Amino acid sequence: MSLSTQPTDPRTERDDVTQPTLGPLGLLRFAWRQLTSMRTALFLLLLLAVAALPGSIFPQRSIDAVRTADWIARHETAGPWLDRLGFFEVYASPWFAAIYLLLFVSLVGCVLPRSKVHWKAMRSQPPRAPKRLERLAAHDTVTVDGAPDEVLEQVRGALRAGRFRTHSHDATTVSAEKGYLKETGNLAFHLALIGVIVGMAWGHLLGWKADIILPVGESMANVAARYDTLSTGPLVDPADFEPFQMTLTRFDAEFETDVQGKGQFGSPRDFTAYVDFTKSPGAKVEKKVIRVNGPLETGGGTAFLLGNGYAPKITVKDAQGNVTYSDATPFLAQDNNYTSVGAVKVAGAGPEGKQLGFAGLFLPTAVLDDQGPRSVFPDALEPALALSAFEGTLFPGGRPQSVYSLDTAEMTQLENKEGTDLLRIWLTPGQTYTLPGGQGSITFDGVQRFAGISVRNDPGKELTLVSSLVALLGLILSLTIRRRRVFVRVSPADEQGRTVVSIGGLAKDDDEGMGEQLEDVLTRLKERS
Amino acid sequence: MTNENLATYANLSLYSAMAVLTLSMLAYAAYLAGLLPAREARAESAEGARERELVAAGGVGASGAGSGGASAAASEADGTGVPVRARKAGGVAQTLAILGTLLLLVSASLRGASVQRWPLGNMFEFGVASALFTMVVFVAWGMRRDLKWLGLFVVAPVLILLGLANTVWYTEAAELMPSLKSVWLVIHVTVATISVGLFAVGFVVALLYLAQDRFGADRGVLRALPAGRTLERLTYGLHIVAFPLWTFTLIAGAIWARQAWGSYWNWDPKEVWTFIIWVVYAAYLHARVTRGWRRQSATWVAVAGFVCIIVNYAVVNVYFVGQHSYSGL
Numbered sequence: 091m092s093l094s095t096q097p098t099d100p101r102t103e104r105d106d107v108t109q110p111t112l113g114p115l116g117l118l119r120f121a122w123r124q125l126t127s128m129r130t131a132l133f134l135l136l137l138l139a140v141a142a143l144p145g146s147i148f149p150q151r152s153i154d155a156v157r158t159a160d161w162i163a164r165h166e167t168a169g170p171w172l173d174r175l176g177f178f179e180v181y182a183s184p185w186f187a188a189i190y191l192l193l194f195v196s197l198v199g200c201v202l203p204r205s206k207v208h209w210k211a212m213r214s215q216p217p218r219a220p221k222r223l224e225r226l227a228a229h230d231t232v233t234v235d236g237a238p239d240e241v242l243e244q245v246r247g248a249l250r251a252g253r254f255r256t257h258s259h260d261a262t263t264v265s266a267e268k269g270y271l272k273e274t275g276n277l278a279f280h281l282a283l284i285g286v287i288v289g290m291a292w293g294h295l296l297g298w299k300a301d302i303i304l305p306v307g308e309s310m311a312n313v314a315a316r317y318d319t320l321s322t323g324p325l326v327d328p329a330d331f332e333p334f335q336m337t338l339t340r341f342d343a344e345f346e347t348d349v350q351g352k353g354q355f356g357s358p359r360d361f362t363a364y365v366d367f368t369k370s371p372g373a374k375v376e377k378k379v380i381r382v383n384g385p386l387e388t389g390g391g392t393a394f395l396l397g398n399g400y401a402p403k404i405t406v407k408d409a410q411g412n413v414t415y416s417d418a419t420p421f422l423a424q425d426n427n428y429t430s431v432g433a434v435k436v437a438g439a440g441p442e443g444k445q446l447g448f449a450g451l452f453l454p455t456a457v458l459d460d461q462g463p464r465s466v467f468p469d470a471l472e473p474a475l476a477l478s479a480f481e482g483t484l485f486p487g488g489r490p491q492s493v494y495s496l497d498t499a500e501m502t503q504l505e506n507k508e509g510t511d512l513l514r515i516w517l518t519p520g521q522t523y524t525l526p527g528g529q530g531s532i533t534f535d536g537v538q539r540f541a542g543i544s545v546r547n548d549p550g551k552e553l554t555l556v557s558s559l560v561a562l563l564g565l566i567l568s569l570t571i572r573r574r575r576v577f578v579r580v581s582p583a584d585e586q587g588r589t590v591v592s593i594g595g596l597a598k599d600d601d602e603g604m605g606e607q608l609e610d611v612l613t614r615l616k617e618r619s
Numbered sequence: 620m621t622n623e624n625l626a627t628y629a630n631l632s633l634y635s636a637m638a639v640l641t642l643s644m645l646a647y648a649a650y651l652a653g654l655l656p657a658r659e660a661r662a663e664s665a666e667g668a669r670e671r672e673l674v675a676a677g678g679v680g681a682s683g684a685g686s687g688g689a690s691a692a693a694s695e696a697d698g699t700g701v702p703v704r705a706r707k708a709g710g711v712a713q714t715l716a717i718l719g720t721l722l723l724l725v726s727a728s729l730r731g732a733s734v735q736r737w738p739l740g741n742m743f744e745f746g747v748a749s750a751l752f753t754m755v756v757f758v759a760w761g762m763r764r765d766l767k768w769l770g771l772f773v774v775a776p777v778l779i780l781l782g783l784a785n786t787v788w789y790t791e792a793a794e795l796m797p798s799l800k801s802v803w804l805v806i807h808v809t810v811a812t813i814s815v816g817l818f819a820v821g822f823v824v825a826l827l828y829l830a831q832d833r834f835g836a837d838r839g840v841l842r843a844l845p846a847g848r849t850l851e852r853l854t855y856g857l858h859i860v861a862f863p864l865w866t867f868t869l870i871a872g873a874i875w876a877r878q879a880w881g882s883y884w885n886w887d888p889k890e891v892w893t894f895i896i897w898v899v900y901a902a903y904l905h906a907r908v909t910r911g912w913r914r915q916s917a918t919w920v921a922v923a924g925f926v927c928i929i930v931n932y933a934v935v936n937v938y939f940v941g942q943h944s945y946s947g948l
Contacts, residue, residue: 348793
């Protein structure tokens with residue numbers, strides 16, 4: 091400041107230190123520069139990696155709500171706090187969104203100006219040759235036959251043959267540049283990433299997914315009310331769903347029985363669902379197959395086979411022999427051997443105004459020993475039901491509840507005939523158990539499989555896929571192509587009819603092939619002269 | 620469905636590969652040791668080589684110094700008393716490395732034939748394939764430039780990986796679970812394993828670069844390595860091949876996930892880690908061209924990337940609950 095020739099401002103003289111003052115606009119510009127700088131982008135990238143971590147460590151509510159609730163319940167202090175901080179919904183949490191949105195703002199702020207610069211660069215000529223080519227990192231000088239202007243023409247030809255764009259700013263030099271595709275690829279990569287995230291957002295807004303458990307023999311229609319769960323994007327109207335229907339006619343499951351090694355015996359090997367598919371009411375029935383890696387395109391969403399299990403057919407009768415419940419009741423598998431939990435809810439009230447409920451296990455290959463009832467193989471070889479019985483109010487307060495368990499808050503568990511112990515019912519197919527105290531009977535009629543079908547529609551996926559492929563292509567271009575500038579100056583040599591050719595190369599970053607590039611140009615030049 | 624005989628031969632081939640690679644590792648160690656005794660001479664020659672490279676880098680001759688550094692100097696100086704023992708050991712090591720790689724290839728192929736599927740269905744098979752591709756990268760690259768200095772540092776970790784695969788992760792040959800029965804297994808997992816092989820060699824070179832930078836180029840075995848600048852460039856060169864392959868792995872995995880699980884992105888732990896690895900390596904490529912970041916710091920980011928790969932493989936596969944649970948353990 092003391093060297094300044096400007097008259098000193100008396101106000102600043104009083105201060106020991108003068109600080110540049112930033113107005114609100116300047117501050118904003120400063121913040122924008124910081125945000126769009128490479129260092130910030132790099133920091134945000136690393137932060138994104140760190141922020142993605144907890145989602146792989148803690149159970150996520152959107153993936154497994156039951157496991158999440160379980161985890162929170164087991165960690166009394168940490169659980170609720172982590173929940174408040176969004177650790178069980180990391181990828182929908184504000185802080186995760188903040189990072190990737192800032193990253194994308196930074197990306198846009200960096201890429202758009204660069205696109206403009208690159209657009210101009212692509213349409214303009216290579217710059218004027220520097221005065222002293224020997225100062226460039228890679229350079230060489232040779233003397234060749236011919237007059238300077240002839241040689242210059244040959245140089246131009248040699249450079250063009252090497253896919254350079256050339257331009258002469260004066261009569262003795264050629265400036266040449268190539269590798270514009272490197273920056274084009276780089277920009278395409280970054281812009282395509284925006285396409286990826288737009289595709290994801292599009293799919294989120296206009297996509298939907300619905301799940302249904304469909305026992306063999308039952309039908310479903312693509313209407314919101316028929317699904318067990320349905321989640322739709324904010325802009326989706328379920329009334330617009332395509333009216334297809336399907337009936338599950340058969341379900342095949344195969345499990346490993348040959349290999350006895352750890353982790354292999356009993357592993358699933360093949361699942362196939364056979365359906366009768368109708369595209370719209372009244373259309374002809376088509377026989378279709380849905381496999382684990384072979385979803386069914388319905389025309390209004392894709393149907394995936396995402397789960398399977400057993401739905402034992404259970405009948406409950408009252409004391410007079412009237413059927414009060416009869417249904418293929420899906421039980422949810424809890425382990426690899428399909429030890430499954432489920433519940434039977436007899437909604438009709440009994441003699442004293444009490445409702446009946448049963449809860450327990452279905453075991454496809456049942457074993458009952460000192461470890462308790464469990465299944466030892468996933469196929470239905472020795473199926474059995476192990477149930478407890480309850481009476482009281484099934485739906486206290488009308489609260490929503492799982493179909494696979496009883497809310498026993500307002501129910502009491504039934505005891506056995508002697509009143510010595512709680513009632514435990516063990517049924518194999520065809521068996522009937524008569525409940526004590528004239529409560530009627532329960533029959534295990536047989537067992538069927540069910541298919542867990544998920545119908546999903548994601549209109550953004552094509553945009554995401556195309557964008558990510560463009561990104562990959564751009565990435566390859568930007569990493570493999572080199573941006574190179576070559577300058578050539580000719581001057582008459584001391585001998586008559588000969589010309590001194592000085593050549594120098596300038597690369598964007600360290601480029602060990604630059605020397606070879608110059609040699610290549612000189613070789614081409616010699617071939618021409 | 621599975622052919623027990625072929626599976627047994629696959630294991631025999633694997634044991635042979637391990638034996639051959641052990642010998643190869645010893646020979647590479649002998650090669651490095653053989654370079655060291657003539658300390659004075661070596662130090663001088665290394666110094667000379669570095670000077671030569673600095674000079675050469677300024678001119679058109681730079682291309683010749685690409686393979687530069689001390690080991691290039693060693694071969695140049697062969698006539699003038701570089702230990703013949705070292706040269707012999709190096710040759711033996713390289714031949715054995717090629718043989719070991721072929722045996723690994725035979726093992727993986729027999730394994731695949733025994734179960735009539737692509738042999739990339741469980742942790743054991745991933746381990747063998749990762750070792751195989753790391754060796755393929757090393758051997759193939761070694762045919763284009765002198766990499767004998769790198770041999771010990773690649774073969775030793777490959778042997779550790781094979782040992783772990785054989786003991787901790789061993790899984791009997793068997794069919795696949797339904798979600799893995801897809802052509803995408805071949806595409807997605809193979810490309811993933813190839814890029815892991817490239818990242819692995821890149822990681823080793825990166826560590827050597829950082830070690831040389833930290834402890835000095837004139838210390839112990841570090842003297843036998845190329846100059847730091849060359850090591851750094853080699854690290855970058857490997858990563859820019861591996862990174863697009865990893866990007867492809869991510870895209871192919873998403874396409875497959877959509878087919879098998881109904882949605883192309885499910886935030887499954889394995890997906891999250893694949894993404895984290897991608898982001899970390901993207902950060903490495905950015906850090907390398909960010910002003911104010913030294914090459915050394917950038918290289919540490921690449922090292923962190925490979926640590927993530929190891930976690931993704933050894934921890935996420937086994938301990939994290941997700942849809943990618945096919946470790947076979």
